[in-house]
Amino acid sequence: MQTQSQSQSQAPLPAQDGHVTADGRQIGGVMMEMKNITLRFGGVVAIKDISFDIRQGEIRAIIGPNGAGKSSMLNVISGFYHPQEGEVWFKGYRRGPMKPYEVARLGIARTFQNIALFxxxxxxxxxxxxxxxxxxxxxxxxxxxxxxxxxxxxxxxxxxxxxxxxxxxxxxxxxxxxxxxxxxxxxxxxxxALAAEPQLLLLDEPMAGMNVEEKEDMSRFILDVNDEFGTTIALIEHDMGVVMDLSDRVVVMDYGRKIGDGTPDEVRSNQDVIDAYLGVAHD
Ligand SMILES: Nc1ncnc2c1ncn2[C@@H]1O[C@H](COP(=O)(O)OP(=O)(O)OP(=O)(O)O)[C@@H](O)[C@H]1O
Structure with missing residues (x-):
């Protein structure tokens, strides 16, 4: 098994140019790259050959219907699950299986779907x-x-x-x-999670169980955190609506596969995504 610190000798990924968003935020090069990730639980394939990246400074959402594989993917990103196939690259280095404290030291913090406070x-x-x-x-x-x-x-x-x-x-x-x-x-x-001063903040269904007003407050704070501290944010959500207003780019999962990836507008007009949310059957 190999941790990030053990794999420093591997060639880092080439840096990619960033860009400035319409609202003036700076999006940088690739911070995290998931390459052909497959994750199985016994006979269940929770994630099937998925690739995508997360760029420095962006708000990246992963959405999808129930059981699509979102939580599994967040757990792969956070280092809690290690995929059977594929590679996870973080800040230019390939990341192996890690303990939670090693993940925290890398600058990754998260919140949980079921609140985990004392x-x-x-x-x-x-x-x-x-x-x-x-x-x-x-x-x-x-x-x-x-x-x-x-x-x-x-x-x-x-x-x-x-x-x-x-x-x-x-x-x-x-x-x-x-x-x-x-x-x-x-x-x-x-x-x-912010107290750890993370570079990458992972939010697990931050709006789940909230009323409309609470959702609006949480959306505002997520945007403010990104804007004020420059924190890169990856979040998973079940509800498509709120996420579309928040995110720079969205990955859409269904039955463990990636069926869409792009800006909110691109994803909204993607027929596979529309079908998945309307419950149209797949082959
Ligand atoms: N620890 C586990 N052991 C066995 N199967 C699992 C485990 N975790 C997830 N799965 C299965 O993997 C698939 C994807 O589940 P996952 O929880 O990642 O989906 P999700 O998109 O987060 O769903 P939801 O929106 O309902 O939370 C499901 O079929 C689920 O039953």
Whole structure:
């Protein structure tokens, strides 16, 4: 098995030129490339020979009907699943199977479809857990609250306070997460992922279970994060509508296959995509 750090000797992918979007955002070269990915669970083929890339600074969506293979794909991107066939390239190097902390060190953070927060802990403490991979001082220094540990804690607090302001959750910072309504929990989860200062942020159905107002808020925050921090964002969604307004490019999956890939307009007018969403049978 080979991790990214072990494969540094391989030739990096050639950099590709980026472009500026109509709204002035900078889209760079390829950050992540999935090449001919196939993933099986026993006899079930969840992903069938799919290739696509994610560019620096873009919002990239993966959509598709139930069981299309979106979650499986997000788990391949996050390094949680390793495909039986194909290659995953990240920032110019081929990536092998990785532990979650290795993925975090590469600059990838994620949120989950079923919120994964500590209900009994405050909003602030939950978000602080997102800084763990950035903490450098040792256990002894932390336990004794000694010199470097104190400075580090202060810096981490500062970073977290900025995120709390950015996501407009100042008034609930001391509230135990278990007491919050669903939409706010999702926002806290986003805050925790941002606390890791990721280069690539993966969002697993960020709008699932939300009402219209909560969806609008979440859309705005996703756009703001991308705009303000330049964070590259890949998200999976079941609901086509919201995603089309948010994304620069969209991959559409159905029955484990890629049936569309392009700008929202291109994808919207793709007959295979229309059929899949209308439930037209495939051969
Ligand atoms: N851990 C697993 N073990 C066995 N089969 C799995 C596993 N995870 C997913 N599958 C199967 O792989 C296929 C794709 O599932 P996946 O959850 O990736 O789709 P999805 O597009 O995310 O669906 P949904 O929108 O319903 O969440 C399905 O047939 C599913 O039953």
């Amino acid at each position: 209900d009994g802990m405050s909003v602030l403490d939950n978000i602080m857990t997102g800084r763990l991979n950035r903490m450098k001082s040792g256990f002894l220094a932390q336990a004794l609250w000694w010199g470097p540990a104190e400075r580090e804690e202060n810096l981490n607090r500062e970073a977290v306070e900025k995120i709390i302001d950015f996501l407009e959750i100042q008034n609930i910072r001391k509230t135990p997460v278990g007491r919050l309504p669903y939409g706010l929990k999702k926002r806290v989860e986003l805050a925790r």
